[in-house]
Amino acid sequence: MRLLGKLWDLFVYLALLAGGLTMLVPFFxxxxxxxxxxxxxxxxxxxxxxxxxxxxxxHRVLTSVPFGRWYLNSLAVALGLTFLNLTSGAMAxxxxxxxxxxxxxxxxxxxxxxxxxxxxxxIIPLFILMRNLGWVDTYYALILPxxxxxxxxxxxxxxxxxxxRELEExxxxxxxxxxxxxxxxxxxxAAPALATLGTFTFLAGWNSFLWPLxxxxxxxxxxxxxxxxxxxxxxxxEWTVLMAGLTLGTIPPILVFLLAQRYFIxxxxxxxxxx
Amino acid sequence: MxxxxxxxxxxxxxxxxxxxxxxxxxxxxxxLLSFVSYDGLRPLSLATLRESWVGxxxxxxxxxxxxxxxxxxxxxxxxxxxxxxEILVALLLALGLNRxxxxxxxxxxxxxxxxxxxxxxxxxxxxxxxxPTVGPVNLFLRWVGERIQGxxxxxxxxxxxxxxxxxxxxxxxxxxxAWAMWGVILASxxxxxxxxxxIFLAGLQNINKEYLEAASLDGANNLQRFVYVVLPLxxxxxxxxxxxxxxxxxxxxxxxxxxxxxxxxDSTNVLMLYLYRKAFGVFPFEMGYASAIAWVLFLILFxxxxxxxTLRKRWxxxxx
Numbered sequence: 001m002r003l004l005g006k007l008w009d010l011f012v013y014l015a016l017l018a019g020g021l022t023m024l025v026p027f028f029x030x031x032x033x034x035x036x037x038x039x040x041x042x043x044x045x046x047x048x049x050x051x052x053x054x055x056x057x058x059h060r061v062l063t064s065v066p067f068g069r070w071y072l073n074s075l076a077v078a079l080g081l082t083f084l085n086l087t088s089g090a091m092a093x094x095x096x097x098x099x100x101x102x103x104x105x106x107x108x109x110x111x112x113x114x115x116x117x118x119x120x121x122x123i124i125p126l127f128i129l130m131r132n133l134g135w136v137d138t139y140y141a142l143i144l145p146x147x148x149x150x151x152x153x154x155x156x157x158x159x160x161x162x163x164x165r166e167l168e169e170x171x172x173x174x175x176x177x178x179x180x181x182x183x184x185x186x187x188x189x190a191a192p193a194l195a196t197l198g199t200f201t202f203l204a205g206w207n208s209f210l211w212p213l214x215x216x217x218x219x220x221x222x223x224x225x226x227x228x229x230x231x232x233x234x235x236x237x238e239w240t241v242l243m244a245g246l247t248l249g250t251i252p253p254i255l256v257f258l259l260a261q262r263y264f265i266x267x268x269x270x271x272x273x274x275x
Numbered sequence: 276m277x278x279x280x281x282x283x284x285x286x287x288x289x290x291x292x293x294x295x296x297x298x299x300x301x302x303x304x305x306x307l308l309s310f311v312s313y314d315g316l317r318p319l320s321l322a323t324l325r326e327s328w329v330g331x332x333x334x335x336x337x338x339x340x341x342x343x344x345x346x347x348x349x350x351x352x353x354x355x356x357x358x359x360x361e362i363l364v365a366l367l368l369a370l371g372l373n374r375x376x377x378x379x380x381x382x383x384x385x386x387x388x389x390x391x392x393x394x395x396x397x398x399x400x401x402x403x404x405x406x407p408t409v410g411p412v413n414l415f416l417r418w419v420g421e422r423i424q425g426x427x428x429x430x431x432x433x434x435x436x437x438x439x440x441x442x443x444x445x446x447x448x449x450x451x452x453a454w455a456m457w458g459v460i461l462a463s464x465x466x467x468x469x470x471x472x473x474i475f476l477a478g479l480q481n482i483n484k485e486y487l488e489a490a491s492l493d494g495a496n497n498l499q500r501f502v503y504v505v506l507p508l509x510x511x512x513x514x515x516x517x518x519x520x521x522x523x524x525x526x527x528x529x530x531x532x533x534x535x536x537x538x539x540x541d542s543t544n545v546l547m548l549y550l551y552r553k554a555f556g557v558f559p560f561e562m563g564y565a566s567a568i569a570w571v572l573f574l575i576l577f578x579x580x581x582x583x584x585t586l587r588k589r590w591x592x593x594x595x
Contacts, residue, residue, distance in 0.1 A: 088289035095286035125304035148293025207393035
């Protein structure tokens with residue numbers, strides 16, 4: 001019976017290992033294709049890993065489309081959204097955690113109710129609004145809608161509620177204004193929550209697709225996701241170049257994830273279990 | 276100090292502005308738009324709304340629109356297959372990865388990598404992975420087919436037609452209307468299973484170990500512990516995870532956009548893609564009609580959430 005249990009454990013472990021490696025196959029294939037000779041990808045039998053590494057695919061993707069510009073756009077959008085989200089989310093979260101005012105509960109519920117509204121209901125009027133403001137094809141349209149995020153407010157409120165009040169009270173006794181208490185005392189203590197929210201927002205921003213697809217139309221304003229998707233037609237006969245582009249585009253989110261894995265996982269589990 | 280007793284205008288201002296301009300305003304406008312015929316070109320004002328008011332006409336047209344019907348059915352098919360598959364695989368993975376194996380953290384990371392990859396990269400990558408002649412999926416399937424063929428050959432029997440087919444070509448995936456949706460589902464399970472697994476892991480780690488020890492003392496074996504202790508205590512997580520997966524699934528867009536563009540022959544057209552095409556994709560734009568699609572999709576999601584929370588009361592075991 002014990003031997004059977006050990007054998008079963010071994011089987012489970014090997015299955016998990018095999019599954020994990022299978023998950024990597026598409027990534028491996030992406031990199032391997034990105035290094036093949038452009039004309040050779042349809043040859044049979046298929047080369048699993050190219051004998052000669054063709055780095056020119058990377059050179060081609062960087063020169064044949066404004067890849068660098070797309071990259072910077074994605075970075076600007078992801079960082080801009082993160083900054084906006086953390087700033088407004090932490091401020092509102094603090095307001096709900098430390099202030100008492102009329103209609104507080106109702107306002108908080110109203111904010112939370114927006115989590116029920118899926119983004120597809122918003123995009124058409126939001127696009128019309130951006131057009132009326134003359135913001136289509138600008139960073140404003142890409143970033144500013146992130147000004148309000150109920151999830152960020154909720155997360156930050158929870159965090160501020162858990163902070164001990166003694167430090168803030170000491171600052172008040174010393175004559176600090178509410179803003180000073182927030183900025184100098186409470187916010188630095190909220191660093192872990194900010195890191196969680198920030199990692200989460202950065203990845204969501206880097207990977208966002210539908211909204212940027214709608215509000216950008218010039219080659220120069222596309223973020224990487226939209227640039228690659230819209231111009232896949234241009235690459236459709238050049239798989240090696242497309243795969244080089246995908247490889248370069250996949251590096252930042254995976255890097256951020258590996259560096260901030262702890263915060264990312266916290267954010268996901270908080271968001272899904274409590275939300 | 277218990278609290279500041281005043282309205283924190285300074286702190287709430289950014290969120291309030293964002294809420295009014297980018298949430299509440301658009302929601303109300305969207306509802307109005309679904310009752311008008313609007314091409315998106317004229318400036319939008321109250322006068323425009325009044326002139327182009329068509330009442331429930333957009334919703335009535337949906338009932339007769341064959342492409343909408345197709346997209347509706349496809350979306351349900353996608354959710355109906357991809358979500359249970361994803362949940363089941365994720366649950367098994369979480370159970371396996373909840374144990375202190377050597378290198379378990381690294382293993383979890385492997386399963387999570389596709390989750391942080393953008394949906395566009397996943398879609399474009401899988402177009403290549405599912406290439407019928409040189410993609411690794413079909414290379415593998417052909418290899419399996421040849422082995423089966425070989426086994427039949429050893430027995431001296433002519434293999435059935437499907438084995439010949441598997442060994443010679445395999446599924447056409449994205450170019451074949453019968454297979455295209457399965458290709459999309461395959462990619463979406465690969466991309467989504469890590470996140471579901473992570474949520475299950477968090478749920479499993481919340482289970483009080485004392486229950487499991489008590490069950491062991493009473494002589495329960497592994498299977499019994501799973502069926503009578505773990506599963507009931509995990510049921511809130513299963514419910515929530517399924518709900519989240521379904522909500523995400525009904526809004527599938529980027530994957531289909533990049534993998535098939537809804538084709539071939541609308542076989543992978545889904546509600547979000549149809550909405551996008553109507554509002555922004557194909558001229559003349561029909562933003563009113565697209566808004567009606569948006570609200571139908573919203574109603575589906577709302578009904579789903581309501582249904583799940585009602586069922587939850589009956590089926591879920593709450594830890595007290």
